[in-house]
Amino acid sequence: xxxxxxxxxxxxxxxxxxxxxxxxxxxxxxxxxxxxxxxxxxxxxxxxxxxxxxxxxxxxxxxxxxxxxxxxxxxxxxxxxxxxxxxxxxxxxxxxxxxxxxxxxxxxxxxxxxxxxxxxxxxxxxxxxxxxxxxxxxxxxxxxxxxxxxxxxxxxxxxxxxxxxxxxxxxxxxxxxxxxxxxxxxxxxxxxxxxxxxxxxxxxxxxxxxxxxxxxxxxxxxxxxxxxxxxxxxxxxxxxxxxxxxxxxxxxxxxxxxxxxxxxxxxxxxxxxxxxxxxxxxxxxxxxxxxxxxxxxxxxxxxxxxxxxxxxxxxx
Amino acid sequence: xxxxxxxxxxxxxxxxxxxxxxxxxxxxxxxxxxxxxxxxxxxxxxxxxxxxxxxxxxxxxxxxxxxxxxxxxxxxxxxxxxxxxxxxxxxxxxxxxxxxxxxxxxxxxxxxxxxxxxxxxxxxxxxxxxxxxxxxxxxxxxxxxxxxxxxxxxxxxxxxxxxxxxxxxxxxxxxxxxxxxxxxxxxxxxxxxxxxxxxxxxxxxxxxxxxxxxxxxxxxxxxxxxxxxxxxxxxxxxxxxxxxxxxxxxxxxxxxxxxxxxxxxxxxxxxx
Numbered sequence: 071x072x073x074x075x076x077x078x079x080x081x082x083x084x085x086x087x088x089x090x091x092x093x094x095x096x097x098x099x100x101x102x103x104x105x106x107x108x109x110x111x112x113x114x115x116x117x118x119x120x121x122x123x124x125x126x127x128x129x130x131x132x133x134x135x136x137x138x139x140x141x142x143x144x145x146x147x148x149x150x151x152x153x154x155x156x157x158x159x160x161x162x163x164x165x166x167x168x169x170x171x172x173x174x175x176x177x178x179x180x181x182x183x184x185x186x187x188x189x190x191x192x193x194x195x196x197x198x199x200x201x202x203x204x205x206x207x208x209x210x211x212x213x214x215x216x217x218x219x220x221x222x223x224x225x226x227x228x229x230x231x232x233x234x235x236x237x238x239x240x241x242x243x244x245x246x247x248x249x250x251x252x253x254x255x256x257x258x259x260x261x262x263x264x265x266x267x268x269x270x271x272x273x274x275x276x277x278x279x280x281x282x283x284x285x286x287x288x289x290x291x292x293x294x295x296x297x298x299x300x301x302x303x304x305x306x307x308x309x310x311x312x313x314x315x316x317x318x319x320x321x322x323x324x325x326x327x328x329x330x331x332x333x334x335x336x337x338x339x340x341x342x343x344x345x346x347x348x349x350x351x352x353x354x355x356x357x358x359x360x361x362x363x364x365x366x367x368x369x370x371x372x373x374x375x376x377x378x379x380x381x382x383x384x385x386x
Numbered sequence: 387x388x389x390x391x392x393x394x395x396x397x398x399x400x401x402x403x404x405x406x407x408x409x410x411x412x413x414x415x416x417x418x419x420x421x422x423x424x425x426x427x428x429x430x431x432x433x434x435x436x437x438x439x440x441x442x443x444x445x446x447x448x449x450x451x452x453x454x455x456x457x458x459x460x461x462x463x464x465x466x467x468x469x470x471x472x473x474x475x476x477x478x479x480x481x482x483x484x485x486x487x488x489x490x491x492x493x494x495x496x497x498x499x500x501x502x503x504x505x506x507x508x509x510x511x512x513x514x515x516x517x518x519x520x521x522x523x524x525x526x527x528x529x530x531x532x533x534x535x536x537x538x539x540x541x542x543x544x545x546x547x548x549x550x551x552x553x554x555x556x557x558x559x560x561x562x563x564x565x566x567x568x569x570x571x572x573x574x575x576x577x578x579x580x581x582x583x584x585x586x587x588x589x590x591x592x593x594x595x596x597x598x599x600x601x602x603x604x605x606x607x608x609x610x611x612x613x614x615x616x617x618x619x620x621x622x623x624x625x626x627x628x629x630x631x632x633x634x635x636x637x638x639x640x641x642x643x644x645x646x647x648x649x650x651x652x653x654x655x656x657x658x
Contacts, residue, residue, distance in 0.1 A: 097483070103561040104484030111475035112490060114531035119497040122508035129507060136511075182402060185395045194396075201403035203648075204410060207637040209590030211608040212630045215615050216413045219623060225425040227412060234428075259406065264652065271653040320503040323592045327612055341503045348507050349597055358507050365504040372499070 126365070129358035136354055147359035156335065156343060157360055161367070164339045167253055168318035174258045176310050179265025184295070186266075187273050199270070206263040214327035217256045218243065221328075246336040249329050253337050256324050261317070265310045272306035273299065301384040308379045315375070316368055340364050410634070417441070417627040424623040440628040448622075450629050452603055453610035457633075460525050460606055461588045467530025468584045469577055475531070476539020476576075477565055481551065491540075498533040503593065510597055524598040525606070529588060535580050538654060542576035543569065579651040582644050589637060607633045 130147055134140035151157045182202060189195050205213065220227050221242040229239040242248040276299055284298055300307075322341040325331055331338030340360065348357030411431060416424055417440050418433040444450040478484070479491050509528055510519075518524040551564040559567070595609040602613060611629045614622075641648060 100482060100561060101484035104478045104482035104487070107474040107478035107482065107565070108484075108490065108536075109475075110471040111494070111531045111533075111536045114471070114528070115494055115497050115533050115536075117512070118509055118528040119500055119505060119533065120493060122505035122512070123497075123500060125508035125511075126505060136514075178402075182399065185399050188392070188395055189399075198399050198403055200645075201407050203641070203645075204407060204638075207586065207641055208410065208630075208634050209592060209608040211590075211592035212611045212633055213409070215611060215626060216409050216630060219416075219425075220409055220412060225427070227427070227429050230427045230429070259409070262406065267649055267652050271649070316499070316501060320501050322503065326592075326596075344503070344506070345597070348510075354507055354511070361504045361507060365501075368501065368504070 123365070126358050126362050129355055130362045132355040132358075133353075134355045135352040137352070140355065143355070147356050148363075150356070151359055151363065156338070157340070157363075159335055160338050160340045160343045161364075163335065163337065164319055164321065164341075167250065167257075167321060167337070167339065168315055170254045171257045171261070171318040171321075172311050172314040174254065175261050175265050175314050176307060178258065179262055179310065180269045180307070182262070183266050183269035183273055184299075186270060199267075202266045203263040205260045208260070210260055210323035211327055213260060214256060214324045217252070217324075218328045221252050243329055244333055246333060249333060249337045252328065253321070253324050256328070257318065257321065261314065265314065268306050268310050269303065272303040276302050304379075304383040308375065308383050312372055312375050315371055319364070319368055319371070413627045413630050417624055417631050419624060421622060421624045424627075440624040441632070443622075443625050444628040444632065448614055448625055448629070449602065449610070450632065453605055453607045453629075454632070456522060456604060456610075457589060457607040460522050461585060463526045464529045464588045465581050465584045467526070468532070468535045469581060471531035472535025472539045472580055473570060473573060473577060474565075475536040476541075477543050477569060479536065479540045480543030481546075481548070481565075481569065482561070494533045494536055498537055506593070506597060513598060519598060520600045520604060521598075522604055525588075525591075525594055535584070538580055538583075538651070539573070539576055541654060542573060546572055575647070575650075578644060579647040579654065582640060582647045583651040585640060586637065586648070589633075 131142060131144055132140040133143045133147075182198075186195055186198050189198070219225075223229060223239060223241050223244060226242070228242070233239055240248050240251075242252045280298060280302075281294065284294055289297070320341050321339045322345070325337045325339050325342055326345075329337045331342050341364070344357050344361050344364070347353050347360060412429060415429070415431055415433045418436040418438070419426070419430065419440075420437050421440070423430075479487060479494075513519055513524045513528070516527075518527065546569060550568055554564050554568060555561075590608060591606070592608045592612070595606045599605055599609065602610065605613060607629070611626060611633065614629065615626050
């Protein structure tokens with residue numbers, strides 16, 4: 071029984087239905103419509119994302135090569151990977167690459183956004199914006215093909231210009247430091263447009279009257295940046311670094327194409343390890359354990375970033 | 387003083403822009419040279435005597451047309467699927483009342499941040515279970531609906547006036563009619579945003595094709611290009627580069643036509 075009785079029954083309701091039941095029937099019909107409309111996306115989310123997360127945790131407890139039947143091994147996979155040099159080294163390599171990539175991406179993206187915002191002419195702003203955005207349109211895999219030619223030690227354009235400037239030619243793809251730097255540079259080059267666009271939008275949303283007031287009070291451009299602009303765009307800085315770090319921790323296309331993880335294991339990222347363990351060595355259980363570990367690390371990093379950010383992110 | 391600053395800032399921006407564009411410019415100019423002069427140093431940045439044979443060879447000697455066809459079909463189906471499913475579910479979560487709505491949307495938000503790479507093994511096993519390995523459908527099926535599209539469309543529907551739909555309901559329109567005749571037609575901008583973002587993500591995708599596909603006649607462009615490089619070695623750099631440039635052309639055209647939607651989509655994603 072409904073406790074709320076409408077003052078006036080809707081004129082469309084049937085003669086025998088009381089106002090309460092007809093309203094309930096309408097609500098039920100609306101709900102059915104809602105479920106139907108949301109169903110396809112919900113099925114996809116459950117089958118292809120939520121389900122697989124749970125399945126990863128379960129698979130991680132098995133030893134399975136997909137051909138013979140899976141064997142339950144409990145937490146053995148996790149004990150093994152704690153002592154697996156390949157995995158621990160790859161996590162360190164990936165974290166190092168990711169931190170370098172994100173720091174450069176956020177720093178350069180913000181710097182360029184600040185400079186572009188100063189340009190008065192709309193044409194200049196459009197030209198620079200398009201230029202910085204261009205790499206985002208290319209596929210990381212095919213751009214990595216181009217880059218492996220440019221970074222070639224003997225025939226590459228980059229070393230040609232370095233020698234022209236009387237600098238030593240760098241063994242970009244064949245030394246540990248060189249390969250690391252190459253991966254970082256290529257990833258930053260490609261993703262710069264993303265942080266740049268975010269910061270352009272965030273700076274554009276800073277209320278001009280606040281800046282004007284500060285200027286009238288005699289604030290220098292440097293103070294204006296540190297005291298007003300940066301605090302106001304700090305949520306965007308947080309977002310760009312969280313998303314950037316999550317993406318960079320999954321680096322795959324660039325090392326797969328340019329270095330295959332080498333030289334040695336210098337650029338052997340964790341997703342490369344997962345790929346090789348699962349799809350080449352057919353150790354699906356063990357590979358799941360590695361990807362579960364990566365998933366938990368990403369969760370932890372995100373949680374830490376949000377916790378630490380309470381101290382410096384300003385939400386108006 | 388301020389004039390020096392301004393000149394300096396233009397200089398920094400110009401150098402940065404040139405550095406960013408240079409790799410793509412090199413790919414374009416090298417794809418327009420004969421294979422023999424691919425590695426000429428100093429590099430010729432401006433192709434004064436463009437040679438189009440690499441583009442012809444990319445179609446005649448190398449199955450580039452097949453890769454393009456596969457990419458067009460796969461990306462096209464995913465974009466179409468995303469537009470239909472996300473518009474419907476985004477509308478449901480913004481405008482329709484049903485039980486469990488909040489909980490279900492919370493699950494969608496939570497999965498939005500889950501990286502594809504950490505779920506790839508179970509997804510691969512599912513694809514294998516469905517008997518879809520080495521098929522183009524294996525790329526399409528898991529991608530035609532999802533969390534991000536739902537989230538994006540919901541954001542836009544939330545901003546639309548509810549009164550329109552309520553008035554239409556009083557006049558006897560069904561729930562479906564309110565959606566299809568009123569709100570869906572007001573959603574052109576968010577649908578364009580979703581379309582360009584989905585296009586960019588799947589046109590350039592490498593990871594899933596690498597894992598799901600085995601036969602080169604099913605390869606999409608990025609996977610096909612990478613496989614060509616391995617197959618031909620360095621001998622046909624210029625043909626591979628022609629392929630890279632061709633792959634980039636539709637993206638540049640779409641960006642030129644719909645720049646606003648690209649930017650809007652990226653920024654909309656950051657206000658979550």
